[in-house]
Amino acid sequence: MAESEKTPELGLEAQLLTACYGGENDKVKELLKTGANIWCTDETGRSPLHFAAASGDVPTIQTILDAGIPWNVLDIGNYTAGDYAEQGEHTGAYECLVEAGVRAEMILRALRETKAEENKKREASNKEYLESKVEYSGDRLVDAEKNGVMMEWERPLMIEHAKVICSSPRKVVLNIGFGMGIIDEALQDLKPNKHVIVEAHPDVYKHMVDEGWDKKPGVHIVFGRWQDKLDEIRSLGPYDGIFFDTFGEFYQDVDDFQKAILSAGKEDDGTESKESEPILKKPDGIYSFFNGLGGDHKLFQDVYCRIVASDLSSLGVSIEFTTISTDSVLDPELWKGIKRPYWMLKQYNLPICKWKQTQLNSAKNF
Numbered sequence: 001m002a003e004s005e006k007t008p009e010l011g012l013e014a015q016l017l018t019a020c021y022g023g024e025n026d027k028v029k030e031l032l033k034t035g036a037n038i039w040c041t042d043e044t045g046r047s048p049l050h051f052a053a054a055s056g057d058v059p060t061i062q063t064i065l066d067a068g069i070p071w072n073v074l075d076i077g078n079y080t081a082g083d084y085a086e087q088g089e090h091t092g093a094y095e096c097l098v099e100a101g102v103r104a105e106m107i108l109r110a111l112r113e114t115k116a117e118e119n120k121k122r123e124a125s126n127k128e129y130l131e132s133k134v135e136y137s138g139d140r141l142v143d144a145e146k147n148g149v150m151m152e153w154e155r156p157l158m159i160e161h162a163k164v165i166c167s168s169p170r171k172v173v174l175n176i177g178f179g180m181g182i183i184d185e186a187l188q189d190l191k192p193n194k195h196v197i198v199e200a201h202p203d204v205y206k207h208m209v210d211e212g213w214d215k216k217p218g219v220h221i222v223f224g225r226w227q228d229k230l231d232e233i234r235s236l237g238p239y240d241g242i243f244f245d246t247f248g249e250f251y252q253d254v255d256d257f258q259k260a261i262l263s264a265g266k267e268d269d270g271t272e273s274k275e276s277e278p279i280l281k282k283p284d285g286i287y288s289f290f291n292g293l294g295g296d297h298k299l300f301q302d303v304y305c306r307i308v309a310s311d312l313s314s315l316g317v318s319i320e321f322t323t324i325s326t327d328s329v330l331d332p333e334l335w336k337g338i339k340r341p342y343w344m345l346k347q348y349n350l351p352i353c354k355w356k357q358t359q360l361n362s363a364k365n366f
């Protein structure tokens with residue numbers, strides 16, 4: 001064969017991507033040993049993990065993850081490896097990526113917690129937001145940088161959340177974060193006996209007062225960050241239903257909130273009080289939260305759903321998700337004027353959190 005007729009030999013990186021795509025785990029390992037650069041990508045930014053996910057071969061995915069590619073890597077089109085696994089209907093591969101995400105996030109969190117212990121009290125995650133202006137503008141509430149704080153498209157979700165935490169009249173309910181007051185309107189329609197609303201932003205608080213929320217029978221407004229108002233929140237409870245939906249806070253804040261409402265009160269010396277019940281009433285209290293974490297990528301959302309389930313479980317609470325289609329939200333028109341769409345998934349996982357029955361039984365036997 002003439003020299004010019006030979007197929008040109010692929011470079012190590014091209015060989016690596018091809019082997020990942022073929023799910024050839026042994027070859028992938030060999031290429032990595034030979035010095036193939038694990039950080040290589042093709043022209044569309046797809047990493048070896050994207051290719052391995054597209055092959056659906058779990059051992060190859062594991063090899064790539066072990067070699068250091070993060071589970072949440074994105075290509076130029078903003079797709080995760082999970083998107084490639086799903087496109088090929090590789091459920092085992094998708095599950096492997098979710099598990100990798102959960103493991104990585106748990107490790108990161110353990111590291112952060114050690115740091116937080118060192119720094120003791122954290123600064124508010126959304127300090128800047130709370131100190132700047134917000135604007136009510138038609139179907140949305142935006143912050144000074146045109147981030148969507150709350151938008152009208154969430155109304156059907158809020159109505160369902162309200163039904164979950166206030167399933168019959170005369171309940172005592174707590175809502176953290178007023179925003180556009182959509183869930184609070186829905187709760188009022190369900191006729192609770194007592195309806196406590198905690199809101200930290202001065203402009204939002206002013207809007208609530210302008211709209212007469214402070215005069216509604218049974219409504220108690222607590223103005224301030226929930227973190228600073230726990231004693232007042234506790235004194236107005238316990239609650240049959242609790243909903244949490246703030247803005248600019250992180251998962252750590254959600255986790256702190258859950259620990260605060262699901263644990264017994266503290267004595268002056270900081271030990272758990274034997275008399276005081278948790279803020280969420282036992283045994284029938286129901287807790288829910290806006291499940292927007294990771295709302296721009298399905299893989300990220302699935303990882304957070306797993307993490308929150310595990311955290312709640314260790315607090316004695318089980319979680320179930322009911323799904324609601326959010327297909328219509330994918331229309332780019334809806335997000336015009338908003339800095340960054342915060343929801344890009346076809347399905348919303350609405351969490352319903354209840355005290356675990358086994359826990360209650362063993363507590364009774366105690």
Ligand SMILES: C[S@@+](CC[C@H](N)C(=O)[O-])C[C@H]1O[C@@H](n2cnc3c(N)ncnc32)[C@H](O)[C@@H]1O
Pocket residue numbers: 126149150158176177178179180181182183184198199200201204224225226227245246247248249
């Ligand atoms: C997404 S909006 C809530 C929307 C609401 N669920 C509705 O149906 O309209 C979030 C709200 O939480 C408030 N917020 C943010 N951090 C808070 C905190 N730490 N404590 C209480 N409210 C907070 C914001 O000012 C904002 O009004």
